Amino acid sequence: MSEHHHKETFVTKYIFSQDHKMISKQFLITGIIMGVIGVFMSMLFRMQIAWPEQSFSLIEAFLGSHQTDGVMDPDMYLALVTIHGTIMVFFVLTAGLSGTFSNLLIPLQIGARDMASGFMNMISYWMFFISSVIMVISLFVEAGPASAGWTIYPPLSALPQAIPGSGMGMTLWLVSMAIFVASSLIGSLNYIVTILNLRTKGMKMTRLPLTMWAFFITAVIGVVSFPVLLSAALLLIFDRSFGTSFYLSDIFISGEVLHYQGGSPVLFEHLFWFLGHPEVYIVLLPALGITSEVIATNSRKPIFGYRAMIGSIMAIAFLSTIVWGHHMFISGMNPFLGSVFTFTTLLIAIPSAVKGFNYITTLWKGNLQMNPAMLFSIGLVSTFITGGLTGIVLGDSALDINVHDTYFVVAHFHLVMGVSAIYGMYAGIYHWFPKMYGRMMDKTLGYWHFWITAIAAYGVFFPMHFIGLAGLPRRYYSNTAFPLFDDLSDVNVVITMFALLGGASQIIFLVNFFMSIYKGKKATQNPWKSTTLEWTTPVEGIHGNWPGKIPTVERWAYDYSKPGHDEDFVMQTEPLKDGEEES
């Protein structure tokens, strides 16, 4: 593997690169571009919610024929909500987060020259790229993009008569997602094989940093659940194009009875959520893994309860595949199933609580280094707890009846998987930027970015729980049809203001990120005084990662402030002293 130093052209180095570090940057930049689109959409529809009848030149400029005099059309509102969800969940938080950091860190932290298959890795990125392009193209279809919600429940998503976005827009959505699933599967298989087979000498599974455990388990969940989404999408394509009736039955629309008979949308819901729920953890676990690493490094303390953390990741992964029904308590499925899914769902609170408490204990009596990565990690623990706790309400079938599909749900999942995962992603970017570009990001801008984002995120999503408890359904184009909700309009205005603030503050990050690539201060080899293997590679990041032999691992990843050592960190490569015990 070490004869990797052949001459490279521009094309093989920057475009069809098989180097995991370059591929990770490609994932990140694509993810950031998709993120900008996704967040911008949320700004537009938040403006509609807060000021439903007002005209905005911003809307007029961007929505073209989908608006009248600066007020967006109801179809377009639903389309924006749909595409915002799709882009953020899949393109930003799955590919952008997991794709970036799994690719960057797996070979570096386990001590491998590259991924098990660099070629498959390249294919994985380019399929993701193609699916992103198709998704973006779908925005420009004449009848509008897919607009049946990111969950694309049929029959709404199957019948163009029901909503115009279910025509060409939906077709492109399905094609894009099918390619995306393939990309994700290829990537996940590669991650699993690499972690299992290419660990350097001494890197036992129990010495892996928690990031590796998180990425490993995430990849396993992905392999188990993503194919089910693909099959759900394929069956939907059959129903839409070939006249089958997997999901459709007894439908009367636009004055005529359709031929479908015997299918059920509930089947689709089962298939969708069999991926959909594990997807939450596919998004969240990598963020938690990154946080474990960043919090330990910057607390200058070992992560508390390393084995319990691994155990809880595994427990969460296992439980995540048997709880999907909690999205369907009131779908019309047998109430007995509701009982079963309530039981399994609330069990997830236990490993989640263990993780939360372990993070807090890691901070206890630490020597906290408040750099931007650390701030985002602490922020993550906070939003993870706030969002996770309301899961106890939603996972309880009896309570779910009244808050299902209200803004309470929107607040819950945005905090627990949206904001938390984004914080994890930012923590990862600030922490590993030196490893990606050999330069440091600007610290002060990072501080500004964190504090404005943190205030805005709670400003948006904390009050949102309460308008949900007041009974306000999500995905309403406007609340003016119900005088009952008139007293919620002020809260909605406040939420939108915070949303605009939060969205705008991401510009600070973008400026910081792109300027630092060219102008950032040159990084040192181990800027954060961390213990893991990636900080033993040269700053400039060479093909094959280590110039000479791959280092051997002698200890676990969390020897921070270990008694008996002068420095407050001990590299994983440093052999145990005589009589020193491995923790």
Added chain:
Amino acid sequence: MLALFYIFIAVAVALGIWQVNKLTSYRKTILKNDKNEDVVAIAKSEENPIATEKDNDIHGKFFFVFLIGFYILMGYCLFFLNDIMLPESASVEGENDDNLFLISFVLIGIVQFATQGLLFYFSFKYRGINNRKALFYADSHKLELIWTTIPTIVLTGLIGYGLYTWNDIMDLSTAENPIVIEVYAQQFNWQARYAGADNTLGRGNVRNIKGINTIGVDMTDVNGADDVPVRELHLPKGRKIVFKFRSQDVLHSAYMPHFRAQMNCVPGMVTEFGFTPKFTTEEMRMQEETVIKVNGINKIRKAKGEDPYVFDYLLLCNKICGASHYNMQMKIVVEEEAAFYSWLKKQPTMAEVVK
């Protein structure tokens, strides 16, 4: 074009922050030159890439302030937003729901208050100081046992009560002499059908939709003739209602928030939900919580010059169903049983309508 202008402004502001930030990283130092004169030099201060003691101090304190702010936000939302919450459950079955909700909310409130407090307080208390070494504390089985066991016990209780409530609500087999009503959803309307004197609904299928028979009742089914189709839902107080939901086109969800009731309407199948109304519409209007909420709403409406709002129960659609999803509603009137029956008698039956 104005959009582009906004973007330019945003970029300009961001660049401004960047520049100010660059400037502040330079400091003045006074040096001696060859002739031993003082010379002012501007040098870029060396920064510690991890975080300086000053950074730790500032941001540790910020976390403490953030915690206080967060507590204020939590308190404000919990207590001052109370007026806009839904009033107490208007159905008998919803009472358990409200109790369970209260218990869950108190529990998660306590945990939220405590854990956020610890998290941010530790962030403040242990902010880094140069040359201090952190405590090497990697594991404690005792602690881990505690915070695995306590949530397990608490959750077992919650699950138990939750499942009891769920079964109580969803089990319709024990209902004695219920009133059977079909709720029928279509883009973007609700209709309903009472089972009539025999309390049995006639078969329905979209293939029977024809002219005035808009919900596809099978007129060859004898049970259907006495069914009563309506466009406004009336319910008698104190009687168990069993709803049968159908949809003719896409998924809808029949959401009746005041009764703590919701069920999806699924094309191709019939779904069920049941509850017993506890207060008539009139009684609900007089309720203290309702009065406060309605007054709040009317204050806002008056400021906008709109007609005052009078409380009514509502059925709304809560599953994305198309462009007018946001305006798919039906009024529900709860009244005393006698008034209900006299209203129902005045409505034409299926046989009379289709004839």
